[in-house]
Amino acid sequence: MTSASRLPAAEHAQLDQLQNLVADCLREASHQGATDAEAGVSMETGLSVTARLGEVETVEHHRSRGLGLTVYIGQRKGSASTSDLSPAAMRETVAAAVRIARHAAEDPCAGLPDPDWLATEFPDLDLYYPWPIEPEAAIELAVACENAARRHHPEIVNSEGASLNTFQGLRVMGNSLGFLHGYASSRHSLSVAVIGERGGEMQRDDWWTVARDARDLQAAAEVGRVAAERTLRRLGARRLGTRQCPVVFAADVASSLLGHFVGAIRGGNLYRKSSFLLDRLGQPVFPDFVQLREAPHLPKALGSAAYDTEGVRTTPHHLVRDGVLESYVLSTYSARKLGMRSTGNAGGVHNLILEPGELDLSGLLRRMGTGLLVTELMGQGVNLVTGDYSRGAAGFWVEDGVVQYPVEEFTVAGNLKDMFGTVVAVGNDVDLRGNTRTGSILIERMTIAGN
Structure with missing residues (x-):
């Protein structure tokens, strides 16, 4: 979250206008009969460029804005939104939300956050680095990225294209409890995917880089080189027979496992009793060396925020300490349903960090000995009610700690409760993207379903 005092004059003036709009919206909601209200407004701009085989495929300028409003009449709730920020449209949006609330059923858990949960301090999280790149320069970067991949090796025979995307925006939110704050943020990325061929067999892979500040992106040539090397190493893939063995999830796919964990401790799934981790608070869910924490105030990080989408302050805390589940992931509503308090996670988690161990990827493979390295996951075969896990995958077969050959067209299966409980080690090859x-x-150990 970037301090308003550091914004250029034009963005500072726009932020003031958006704050005034939110304040006017909240006053209008009260005038029309709402007992409480919360509103948020955003203005975003960006550029997207895609090049394929050295030619421009798309150049798109993005510009969007929107106002979202939730009102409460007692404990009846109504919501409405608009992309028209004129005073007349704002009043009509308020009227629509109030009409919905008048017809809604009472919900004892509905309402704004408790006032003492709201953020009152707003550190400068260094999130705003607009990139005023011209389309011609963006095209040059995308083409250079793709060329670096295509020219890396003769077995790279085709491309799915390279894309450069920029985003910068302003957001303001407020509520009738007196909370009103806005900030600016940016996000930029460069990616490429290429196809390799050997002996009539084709494989594809990709690579990408993302950052708040364009100066922190990997160089275009480096992104292309990595994409090409990832594609080449998949050529000659074999199929595996069905077996059970240890599995290493590479860092860039391991994050999905933590996503399933967060889903299982999310308040909505808990109060609906649709989670395999129901009633596990205070109990071991991982081995005792596992530390999983949320660090919402890291400068420049992609998930940083001083408050969640309800204005509740975010705080650094452990979800898992020494393998024990210490915290759920709760919004105001889900917290009230569970008889607890919000954890500042309306809208999701903010910079989830699994503390690394001492081994790099090569060290993990040596510790595994013989087993499977998973580098790609496909499909959505995850059941958070039972914990059953089954996804299509690709990767590499490993023997004596050394990669032997690429493998494909198999399913890796298990149960998330067992998987989390039998984590052997976490690598220090942390993916920061x-x-x-x-x-x-x-x-x-997991089950590999192959031939």
């Missing part, structure tokens, strides 16, 4: 930061994860 998203809201979840984790190294590769070694699991003691």
Whole structure:
């Protein structure tokens, strides 16, 4: 979250206008009969460029804005939104939300957060680095990225294209409890996917880089090189017979395992009793060396925020300490349903960090000995009610700690409760490109369904 005092004059003036709009919206909601209200408004701009085989495929400028409003009449709730920020449209949106609330059923858990949960301090999280790149320069970067991949090796024979995307925006939210705050943020990325061929067999892979500040992106040539190397190493893939063995999830796919964990401790799934981790608070869910924490105030990080989408302050805390589940992931509503208090997670988690161990990926493979390295997951075969896990995958077969050959067209299966409980080690090869930061994860044993 970037301090308003550091914004350029034009963005500062826009932020003031948006704050005034939210304040006017809240006053209008009260005038029309709402007992409480919360509103949020955003203005976003960006550029997207895609090039394929050296030619421009798309150049798109993005510009969007929107106002969202939730009103309460007692404990009846109504919501409405609009992309028209004019005063007349704002009043009509308020009227629509109030009409909905008047016809809604009473919900004893509905309402704004408790006032003492709201954020009152707003550190500068260094999130705003607009990138005023011209379309011509963006095209050059995308083409250079793709060329680096295509020219890396003769077996790279085709491309799915390279894309460059920029985003910068302003957001303001407020509620009738007196909370009103806005901030600016940015996010930029560059990606490429290419196809390799050997002996009539084709494989594809990709690579990408993302950052708040364009200066923190990997170089275009480096992104292309990595994508090409990832594609080449998949050529000659074999199929596996069905077996049970240890599995290493590479860092860039291991984050999905933590996503399933967060889903299982999310308040909505808990109060609906649709989670395999129901009633596990205070109990071991991982081995005792596992530490999983939320760090919402990291400067420049992609998940940083001083407050959640309800204005509730975020705080650094452990979800799992020494393997024991210490915290759920709760919004105001789900917290009230469970008789608890919000954890500041309306809208999701903020910079989820699995503390790394001492081994890099090569060290994890040596510790595993013989087993499977998973580098790609496909499909959605995850049941959070039972914990059953079954997904299509691709990767590499490992013997004596050394990669032997690529493998494909198999399913990796188990139960998430067992998988989390039998984590053997976490690597120090942490992937920093998203809201979840984790190294590769070694699991003691899973079922591989192949030929």
